[in-house]
Amino acid sequence: GEYLTFRLGGEDYGIPILVVQEIRGYTEPTRIANAPGFIKGVLNLRGVIVPIVDLRIKLREREVVYNDLTVTIVLNIGQQVVGIVVDSVSDVIALTGPQIKPPPDIQTDLDAGYITGIATVEQGGEHRMLILLDIGRLLSADDIQLAQQALA
16 A cells, blocks of 8 residues: 655654645644643644644654654544644655565553554665554544543
8 A cells, every 4th residue: 555654753654645634834733731742732724623643742752843844744534633743754655565564573561553564665775664553543542532522
């Protein structure tokens, strides 16, 4: 399938292009009182109130910097619209089955069940690792529900 690739910290990630609604430059969302730290707030996108999750905070990145490359990717996950903040968007790539390897089985305190695979892609003669995410699992219904409850 096709994947939108983006950067978080020093790592490259990919999500299925079919869940992507749009890519926007980062604008500071309206804060929500009592929301978890990774929920930056909400944006009004053409009349739809969209919760904004900073994926860098959700994945425990040490350094979160907002600059000209920072973008918000608006996603349709099931019946929910949610935005994720990432360091930058790279490109859209097509991956075939043999390019995608299963994720390693590592025991940590962080649930890595949202990683669907690891792909190696060649770009400009260099190989890079791409971590493929099940974004619906990473942004659990509980996270989205927390944001919507904070709005109520």
